[in-house]
Amino acid sequence: MMKAGRVALFPLLPEFHFHRYREIVRVLLNHGLEFLFARLDPQWAPIRRFLRLPAGSVAAPSMPDEVALHLRLALEELGVTFIKLGQILSTRPDLLPPEFIRELSRLQDSVPPLPWEVIRPVIEQELGRPLEDVFAWIDPQPLASASLAQVHFARLYDGKEVVLKVQRPGVPRQVKVDLDILTAWARRVAGTRLGQYYDFVGVVDEFAFTLRNELDYRREARNAERFRRNFAGEPYLHIPEVYWQYTTQRLLVMEYLNGIKIDQFDRLRAEGYDLKRIALNSARIVIKEVLEDGFFHADPHPGNFVILPGEVIGAMDFGMVGFLRECDRADLVRLYIVSVRLDAEGIVDQLIRMGAADVHVNRKQLALDINRLLMKYANLPLKEIRAREVIEEVTPIMFRHHLRLPSNLWLLGKTLAMMEGIGLQLDPDFDVFAVSEPYVQKLTLEMFLPNRAWLEQGLQMGMEWEQFIRALPRTGLQMLEDLERREPLPLQIAGAERFMTQVHRLFIYLVFGILLAALIVALAFLLAMSPTGDWTRILLGGALFLVLGVSIGLLISMFWNRPR
Structure with a gap:
């Protein structure tokens, strides 16, 4: 009771x-x-x-x-x-x-470590056997200790050095209790006037999903494996190997990286490392993650990176990652383009298109605030613009107008700022925009030139339209027969076959028109980038005139065969 x-x-x-x-x-x-x-x-x-x-x-x-x-x-x-x-x-x-x-x-x-007598039973429970059956030696003193886990150094019987990330006992229970409390408070506040303006329940739900995923170390191991695949051909980044036979939900066993922390600049100089090359490699890693892979390390603080011989960067801790869909990367490029053009109205349009700004936002005031920010950087070369400063300038504008970028994009901004801070300490002339420019150009060309995605979408659309056109006469006639049997007045459509013939012809013209337009744009780009006087330029010019001729012929055919 x-x-x-x-x-x-x-x-x-x-x-x-x-x-x-x-x-x-x-x-x-x-x-x-x-x-x-x-x-x-x-x-x-x-x-x-x-x-x-x-x-x-x-x-x-x-x-x-x-x-x-x-x-x-x-x-x-x-x-x-x-x-x-x-x-x-x-x-x-x-x-x-x-x-x-x-x-x-x-x-x-960062919290004080738990005694070894508390951590050892957790490891043995996850392994399902005594420690001596797996490890030749394990250090009872942790390398690092946080509120979620602590990390210990160990050596396998084959001599390989590994690290063990062990989840603290009681953490899942504590997280469940706290999430229950936060959820209850969010639901209670949702009924208030403040809750009608902010989606507190949505924030807590998203947070709970992220935290529960982080409690499963098998997910972190899968993230590490994905990074290994993405950077398989890149010699400047090393991702530690995961020992899956010992990894469980609460225990992660990975290769030990014996290097110098990336922020120990004096030691790096003393041992003869090229700091400019390290800065360049760190920028390449982040830019490739973002603009090519759409999958990036979202916690790039200095403790998670070490420098190995040859200026190779070793990465650790893959619990927090960010994802960018192809449309997200395209949105970033479009936002970059309108920003470089100092087009405040274009930025507002793009923010609305991305869902960051509500359609009812005060466009005039938002464009005015954005224009003030743009004017501050209007005459500066890109190498003098700092990502961290831009983010600090943008933050009050976002709060004032309640703009909400997708969480991954904002996480990306913080990642770039953190990477830039390390890069500037390694190399005072570090310019993240110069490193990213080739990637941005490549992604821009992929967006606007005919590519595999265009072809796949065109083929899919063509098959769907072909099925629709084939089925429409039969289905339409069947519907008409049903209506004629059930309606008191006869219902007939005259000239259905002629109508479908015109629809079929229009569809063919539409497909040819799209393909020819794409081909003209591609040839124009290739022609502009070819060296003057080169045979390739002459051939491309001839091909362009040929395609233009076909286009004119198509227009004449459309006019000649128009419905009368």
């Missing part, structure tokens, strides 16, 4: 989570964030008393930077779920002001 009474009295508090609720409230109050509870509904009085919340309303502090700092510290103190939540919120400038975005981007996930 007591439990039922509690659940009835506190419908907002999920069953058995009362102590965690009190702990969350205590941490927030200790960091001076009591104003977060100032606008609770009056019917929450029992909950206010149970959670020991302060009575009365508390005004929000007037120093947002200080509030953002204490929010970050509170999230770090609350553990893995709230640290990950803060990292997700740092990619949502439509929800939080710039001060909070900057501060949450600094979230640190």
Whole structure:
């Protein structure tokens, strides 16, 4: 009866989570964030008393930077779920002001390690056998320790050196409790006026999906394997091998990379590494990930990269990755093109097309804000433009107009800024735009020139239209016969065959017209890029005139055979 009474009295508090609720409230109050509870509904009085919340309303502090700092510290103190939540919120400038975005981007996930006596049973449980059956030696002192897992060095019996990423015991249970609490609060806030403006339930659902995936180390191992395939022919990046026979949901065993951390610049110089080459390689990695593969490492802080002999970069920690569909990459290129042209209205149109801006956005004010930003960089060469500065300038505009880029695109922006910061420390003349320019040009040509995707879409469309045209006369006549039998007045369509003949001819003209237009554009591009006086240029010119002649013939045929 007591439990039922509690659940009835506190419908907002999920069953058995009362102590965690009190702990969350205590941490927030200790960091001076009591104003977060100032606008609770009056019917929450029992909950206010149970959670020991302060009575009365508390005004929000007037120093947002200080509030953002204490929010970050509170999230770090609350553990893995709230640290990950803060990292997700740092990619949502439509929800939080710039001060909070900057501060949450600094979230640190580092906690004291658990004793070896606690971690060893977890490893043996996942392996299903004693450690001595698998490892010749394992270091009880961890290489790193975070709220989700800690990492240990080990050696196999064949002499290979590996690292073990072990999930801390109790983490899945803690994450489940915290997600239940966050979901309950999001649903409660969804009924308020603020909740009608922001999709808090959607934010929590997306966050819960991401965090649950991160708890499965087999997924991280699959991410590493995908990176290995994508960079199989690139000698400047090394992805560690996954030992699948020992990897489980809570244990990840990978090759140990014995290198120098990418931010240990003095040591790199002392050992004779070429820092400019390292900067160039790091830029190539990110640009290839984004513009070619559509699959990128979304946590590129210096601790996740080491330098191996030959300026080869070794990457680690593949739990957080980003995905870009082909349409996302095309949107980025279009946004880049209108930005280079300083076309504020074009940028607004592209943001609406991408779904980042609502169709009812204040276009005039948004275009004005974007134009001010563009004018700031109008006369600067690309090598003097810094991605981090641009992102910091864009963030208040996004918050002011409630623009929401897809989370992967914003995550990409932060990744580029982080990579640029490392690159500039390695090489003061580092220019990310110069490295990305060939990739952007290649992707632009693929977008606008005839390519395999065009051909596949054209063939698919042609087959669908061919089936439609073949089926239409038979289906149409059958429908007419049914109508004639059931309608009191006769219903007939005269000249159906002639109509279908004209539709068939129009379809053929349409397909030929698209193919000829694509061929003309391709020949024009190839002709423009060919050296002057080269035989290739002469042949391309002849082919272009031939195609133009066929096009004119097609137009004459269409005019001559038009319906009369």
